[in-house]
Amino acid sequence: MNLERKPVVSVIGAGESSPEQDADAEKVGRLLAERGMILACGGRGGVMQAACRGAIQAGGLTVGILPGLDLRDANPYITIALPTGLSHARNVLVILAGQVVIAIGGGYGTLSEIAIALKMGKKVVGLNTWRAEDHRGAYADIYEADTPEEAVSVAASFISSNGPGE
């Protein structure tokens, strides 16, 4: 008996979000769950909570990697809440948890997570998120999706092309 492990997708975005972002995030969460994927996030409110709500309503599993020490900081749609006490360094763990990253809107925290993902060689799919240009005029390699459906579909294709494991 050997477990077949489900793919994990990190969903990132601001803790304070607009109704449009919440609608996108909820749809992303639902679509990930329908494809049998686990959703990892920072465990808090805003985009994270909306995405988790979508995933749980579709019968999915959600992991919340919290910056603080208190379980009660997790949003109500987190299946497994992991307090870390690492404050800002916990962002790195959110990115490490997923095989692919979907970024929805977001502030500086989200930008740092996108950059860490790219630094690690992970694929990042963006929905109305940051654009960044380095000193030579090269743009950060973020796939810009137009809809939640496209975001999840592209994320899934990145995972299949990576193959299982890493």
Add this chain to the structure above:
Amino acid sequence: MNLERKPVVSVIGAGESSPEQDADAEKVGRLLAERGMILACGGRGGVMQAACRGAIQAGGLTVGILPGLDLRDANPYITIALPTGLSHARNVLVILAGQVVIAIGGGYGTLSEIAIALKMGKKVVGLNTWRAEDHRGAYADIYEADTPEEAVSVAASFISSNGPGE
């Protein structure tokens, strides 16, 4: 709709273990799963793998918090593998993941985890594990269980007396 979150128990012990320790760990894992508890551990071999095997065979859920960056370091009975890249600092996260800790045998890594748990005010149940005495002659507050059944039963009672949340 609001999720009722399952309790999480951290199971710690050495990556190289004896057949007796493996038998104890497997039983601990099974009993935790039968009580509907999630098992968190360091995700590697030895005691961790035996405990996860027991949990998975009983239909449970296991979380492996890995020291490195590679998913493939997880043992085959991990439902959710979380690479951290934090090396030794990941031990702290293993302890933070659970509401209670069960320690089985173990070397210096396990001793450090027991001490971190006690420092945070978490209850620690030991099965043939470390004893430690401070400079005033006071012993570290480890509940010494004689059997896997007692370890899990005591761990469960610690969780109920804490109540939900923290």
Add this chain to the structure above:
Amino acid sequence: MNLERKPVVSVIGAGESSPEQDADAEKVGRLLAERGMILACGGRGGVMQAACRGAIQAGGLTVGILPGLDLRDANPYITIALPTGLSHARNVLVILAGQVVIAIGGGYGTLSEIAIALKMGKKVVGLNTWRAEDHRGAYADIYEADTPEEAVSVAASFISSNGPGE
């Protein structure tokens, strides 16, 4: 007797750098040391090494916060080398070490550090580094300096206006 603590400036940039970036970094390091400031960085090569060389040649003090566990990964101009074993999460510590951040060129790692600094409310001075634009068209708040002299002078003014301590 109470120590008056010197200000610390985090200097960030790529481990592989151009001769122009190295010249800028070395000058930044020298100017920081001449103003009695401590230089914190990631401890490795490229921009980090050039900045440390400048600081040490001017009699300054340098702190290298290393991603790995081995002291020998530090560049030869690090006064105090701190192995962390945290891999990517160590970037956060580099930013936390300084009261202000100077970014020189840089890849995705540098972008993640800039974003973390801004998230924490720290001032960031850039020398030919990233530009980033969020989904509403707002630019990340990086002060774009034209010369090493301007970068250090602006960084120093940010520290004075913050006052001592935090």
Add this chain to the structure above:
Amino acid sequence: MNLERKPVVSVIGAGESSPEQDADAEKVGRLLAERGMILACGGRGGVMQAACRGAIQAGGLTVGILPGLDLRDANPYITIALPTGLSHARNVLVILAGQVVIAIGGGYGTLSEIAIALKMGKKVVGLNTWRAEDHRGAYADIYEADTPEEAVSVAASFISSNGPGE
């Protein structure tokens, strides 16, 4: 020009300490500074503050690796204060900072640091600190010194026998 890096010794012990422990810690700090060694610690009060006071009074250099985000948590005898925001995981960094560890008294936090040091293969010198016995009856490998002079002298000999680098 290539820097000859000074050895670093991690001094650990409780944030609340007795007058005897403070006297021991201050002497340890002074003796380390007189031998040209850098003192690393958790940056807070108690044993840490007493050791730093001794080091600074003897013209030494001290590094404080803080659990929180606020520089002002550092004791007044810290030359270089490094906020980490890592809470409990910062203990691991305190141990990683030194080539050798000196433990004075201490509670569970100190026990966790001793165990992490031993796990990493670092030598630990104790002054009235913990004793720990594993399930086979083997004791944790802590060198028990009787005086601050002996503790520092033994620590120095451990460093020389390791040679430079690691």
